[in-house]
Amino acid sequence: MTKQRKAIALISGGLDSLLAAKVVQEQGVLVEGINFFTGFCVEGHTHAIRKRDRARPKRNNALWVAEQLGIRLHIVDIVEEYKEVVFNPRHGYGANLNPCLDCKIFMVKKAHEWIREHDFDFIITGEVVGQRPKSQRKDTMPVVARESGADDLLLRPLCARNLPPTRPEREGWVDREALYDFSGRSRKPQMALAARFGFEDYAQPAGGCCFLTDAQYSAKLTDLWQARGEKRYELDDIMLLKVGRHLRPAPHFKVIIAREEGEVNYLKGYRGQYVNLAPVSHSGPLALIDGAASDADLRLAARLVARYSKGRAAPEVEVEVRQPGGGVHTLKVSPMPPGEIPAEWML
Amino acid sequence: MKRVVLDARRLLCPMPVIRVQDRVAGLSPGTELEAVCTDPGVLNDIPAWCRVNGHTVVETRTEGDEYIVVIRVEPTG
Numbered sequence: 001m002t003k004q005r006k007a008i009a010l011i012s013g014g015l016d017s018l019l020a021a022k023v024v025q026e027q028g029v030l031v032e033g034i035n036f037f038t039g040f041c042v043e044g045h046t047h048a049i050r051k052r053d054r055a056r057p058k059r060n061n062a063l064w065v066a067e068q069l070g071i072r073l074h075i076v077d078i079v080e081e082y083k084e085v086v087f088n089p090r091h092g093y094g095a096n097l098n099p100c101l102d103c104k105i106f107m108v109k110k111a112h113e114w115i116r117e118h119d120f121d122f123i124i125t126g127e128v129v130g131q132r133p134k135s136q137r138k139d140t141m142p143v144v145a146r147e148s149g150a151d152d153l154l155l156r157p158l159c160a161r162n163l164p165p166t167r168p169e170r171e172g173w174v175d176r177e178a179l180y181d182f183s184g185r186s187r188k189p190q191m192a193l194a195a196r197f198g199f200e201d202y203a204q205p206a207g208g209c210c211f212l213t214d215a216q217y218s219a220k221l222t223d224l225w226q227a228r229g230e231k232r233y234e235l236d237d238i239m240l241l242k243v244g245r246h247l248r249p250a251p252h253f254k255v256i257i258a259r260e261e262g263e264v265n266y267l268k269g270y271r272g273q274y275v276n277l278a279p280v281s282h283s284g285p286l287a288l289i290d291g292a293a294s295d296a297d298l299r300l301a302a303r304l305v306a307r308y309s310k311g312r313a314a315p316e317v318e319v320e321v322r323q324p325g326g327g328v329h330t331l332k333v334s335p336m337p338p339g340e341i342p343a344e345w346m347l
Numbered sequence: 348m349k350r351v352v353l354d355a356r357r358l359l360c361p362m363p364v365i366r367v368q369d370r371v372a373g374l375s376p377g378t379e380l381e382a383v384c385t386d387p388g389v390l391n392d393i394p395a396w397c398r399v400n401g402h403t404v405v406e407t408r409t410e411g412d413e414y415i416v417v418i419r420v421e422p423t424g
């Protein structure tokens with residue numbers, strides 16, 4: 001009897017990784033999924049926060065993919081280790097702060113460590129030659145294989161026939177002829193294959209799989225680093241960058257103001273860690289202060305919060321200021337007129 | 348029946364799922380794990396994780412701002 005071969009598939013939650021895993025599964029290989037959580041992932045929670053997105057299914061796409069395939073999924077928290085990839089990508093950033101090539105190398109490297117620990121045979125990704133301008137080019141494909149240490153144990157079933165045969169192909173663990181030769185930016189071949197397998201309702205992220213491809217998000221992260229004087233973040237920082245209106249009146253503090261009820265509920269969870277403000281004379285948003293704000297700064301922040309409250313046209317709004325330790329005081333302020341808020345404060 | 352409680356309050360998906368996964372890895376079959384969470388997304392994600400990995404959801408309930416999912420650890424191959 002031939003040995004049952006086992007592969008781990010990198011599952012991002014998008015269509016390509018779903019198809020890649022399916023193609024190999026169809027060949028009788030036992031496939032399990034691995035999904036990496038970097039903290040920047042675009043996932044259900046961002047939809048859960050914003051009320052306007054509530055109608056959309058709040059599913060975790062990687063779990064959904066695993067369920068479609070009937071495979072187990074291992075979700076790995078790489079938040080800490082991933083920081084180095086974001087801070088110092090050897091191959092540089094993409095259009096925004098997305099270090100895609102280094103990110104791929106890192107994830108394949110982690111998957112390679114995983115297969116060695118779990119006695120699996122090879123690794124599958126949904127990469128396609130020419131799909132992305134920097135990280136998925138014919139000349140960067142070998143870079144990922146080499147620098148991750150996975151070498152020829154890395155199989156890309158969707159474009160394998162455009163690449164030199166890997167060990168799973170050479171050894172006959174998979175049939176190269178039954179793999180694909182997709183290339184370029186067109187999504188049509190993937191969509192046709194999805195239809196053939198009967199997959200519907202799959203996620204189609206526009207820019208990429210994470211917030212680092214988003215220009216506005218990257219600008220907020222750059223601001224955070226500038227304000228701190230170094231590239232540094234904690235998980236809470238990068239999660240908060242996904243939420244609310246961020247205004248920075250001065251380098252040493254910024255104000256994060258909820259835009260609607262879902263965000264209010266979300267920011268509530270941070271009241272134990274951040275100085276927070278909310279209007280009490282009128283209904284209005286919750287806001288957090290990130291940084292060390294003086295009394296004058298807090299007064300300014302209160303005026304901003306009042307501006308976004310129902311009392312924006314009132315002469316005076318009462319705003320409660322709460323310290324994470326429990327101290328509370330109230331400020332009476334005039335809402336800042338929108339025309340007086342400098343555009344450069346808005347991140 | 349042994350039941351353990353996992354505090355996953357304030358964590359956003361997929362962190363509660365990761366905490367459940369890592370906790371389950373150290374529990375023996377038959378144990379019940381009660382995850383107390385504040386992200387409503389867990390009502391979808393923890394059951395999905397259980398379906399994918401072969402564990403059973405015993406109960407899901409909402410208490411005020413908290414979402415509680417109780418699962419039973421099953422033997423997995």
Ligand code: SF4
Binds near residue numbers: 099101209213
């Ligand atoms: S989009 Fe984000 S997660 Fe995807 S490869 Fe690029 S950096 Fe990595």
